[in-house]
Amino acid sequence: QSALTQPASVSGSPGQSITISCTGTSSDVGDYNHVSWYQQHPGKAPKLMMSEVSNRPSGVSNRFSGSKSGNTASLTISGLQAEDEADYYCSSYTSTLVFGGGTKLTVL
């Protein structure tokens, strides 16, 4: 199972919306809904932001939403805030788990 493909960086201004993509194959992202997203601030442990493509854990802002189309999953953040600046990772689980390479979100 190869690593999932994410853009290295995305940016947006406060209040705007951004979308981070996560591309796999028909054997992982395309065939299963076991896609999750994590946020990591510098020096901190990652935090679960989305599970099973679009399930938002308790306590995560409803500005975060997830979706999937074909072999690509997406995380959308609306109403960007300065605190959203972080690294974001997707993952997909089949018999093992694989992460994407990570996307650095910069809030301009």
Place this chain on the structure above:
Amino acid sequence: EVQMVQSGAEVKKPGESLKISCKGSGYSFTSYYIGWVRQMPGKGLEWLGVIYPGDSDTRYSPSFQGQVTISADNSISTAYLQWSSLKASDTAVYYCVRHRLWHDYWGQGTLVTVSS
């Protein structure tokens, strides 16, 4: 409250062995998989593998099979990640996670530094 509390930072020499730990609390330890995730300096997340303490079922990423050993001691609700012979390339932060096809709880991370 669910917590995953990891052992402290380690500094080792190449060739030495090491075992780091992760204590789960606030939930039924034997009812959830526990996994390990590596993050090398300045790099992304890598999944090493998981163990189901209930029956010791263990699965490894093909990239890490044979490189590390994952185990658990149910009597003290603790999972372990161990190396028999460390390499400089093992230098990283290692996170333990509660695994449910996704990782809902993370430990604080254990920094392992391997240097001569």
